[in-house]
Amino acid sequence: MDVFDRMQNGYLYRPEDPNLGISNTEQLKKQRLFNQTADHTILKRMFAAFGDGSQLRPPLFSVWGGQFVEVGRDVKIGPGLTLVDDAPIIIGDRVQIGASVTISVAGHPVDPTLRRRRLAFNLAVHLDDDCVIGDQVIILPGVTIGKGAIIEAGSIVTKDIPAHVVAAGNPCRVIQQVQVEKVEPKMAKSEFEKMRDGSLYLPEDPAILAEQQIHMKLQYQYNNLEPGDPKQAAMLKKMFADCGEECYIEPPLHANWGGFHTHLGDRVYANFNLTLVDDADIYIGDDTMIGPNVNISTAGHPIWPAYRLKKYQHNQQVHIGKNCWLGANVTVLPGVTIGDNTVVGAGSVVTKDLPANVVAVGNPCRVLREINDHDRQYYYKDRRVDLDE
Template identity: 60%
Template sequence: MNDKEKMHSGDLYNPGDPEISAVQQQCLEKLYDFNQTRPSESAKRDAMLHDMFAKMGENCYIEPPLHANFGGYHVRFGDAVYANFNLTMVDDTYITVGSHTMFGPNVTIATAGHPLLPELRAQGYQYNAPVVIGENCWFGAGVIILPGVTIGDNVVVGAGSIVTKDLPSNVVAFGDPCQVVRPINDHDREFYFKDRRIDPDMFADQK
């Protein structure tokens, strides 16, 4: 198994391998161009994202600047994914994001890690573990998602949280380390923020 194959196996590998570096540079050139686009160039941005990402669903929006080790080359987005400023994806291996998921500003999704043993780090070794995020999730500003984490559907993660372990579907979670606080419940169908009530007519199209 060569270093390029080891990127997606969880094995230690050399990220400075010439074949890997050549692909990465091409990806970063595209990312650079994306980040130089003007706000009025929405169609151009959309076309660029479809070219940059492994998969880009319909009606997605990423607010530049976007930061990604491989410019989205190993990233799959469903439909209607939204990312605010400074989404950072350490996409040395696969990141999968379900439809209708939202990222606040300064969210980081990391797939890469380095051995604790200093002798191995000194040689530049790295390993990667994929991240999987379900549908209709919301990540507040500054959330950090660490390598190997899987997050279910309809999950809300509070701002500033560090997600170190898997999270099940339909929960609110926050903290450092991030922990499940409670399930999404009937209270959330009545109130959207503190004492602010949801207009029942908003559910009309679900009947």
């Protein structure tokens, strides 16, 4: 029996055998390319099987680049999957796997003499059809998870889990039965999805932090361009979710996601030190002007102290209409909508929605008055407009 057979079939073997190192080099190159491009055609070349309709969000971390892993049809896998796949991992149809899940086939003997000899063994893992695996679950060698089972987030699965149950904990135990008719594929939300849909989530999730760093690096490049550098416009279009024509943001820009979740209309202008806490979507309409030191935030934290101790956060979208003007040092809080043409006075803290066509000021910000014909005739105190309209 050669070293591959021993590795694949549960026998003791030496992972440092030189014949093994050569065998996964090309697979790891493919894995690196997938993590850079998110091209799912690469997965079909990497995995032993990768079924139609299945999706896997990078990054993927796999010891063998997935070559011993079989993925069924319509499987949904969140970012940050770690596969210690020295032996087969079989994932059935319609399985849903959350973010930062680890599935490991590898173990080491308890006996210290055997461990000193650098021996290991591998036991295959099976996830049956329609399983739901929550975020940050760890599945250990030799485990089988039955059809339709739900494993709650953070669980460590050390033994087989039967079909049609909910299981949780460390070690993972069955906590309730599930009626078969209720076991429908229902995606265990990843931390990414919770970040975007207003749910409580953990912003320090490793997969979130890894992706966030990519966008922060683009922001760093933008902030370090020379004034007037022609690359600025192209950089904004690369950084932002949407960036219309003739937009400009005075550096430095400070954005949690480098603008990746922010949507700019045409001709948006922002002065120095714009801060975007853009963990959820921010929409800014055409021709809106933003003064210096403005803070637009989608992020909030629970009032209940125990939830804050666990670092939970939630995010609510912000919508700013067309042709608005936000004065210096304005703060716009999560969930706010500001109507078209509205002016928000300097230093205001906008905690609630503002209608269109008003002037609003204060902390908390309140409507002072409607924009009226006097504003058409006078642009500042008693200074009359002398322009041809």
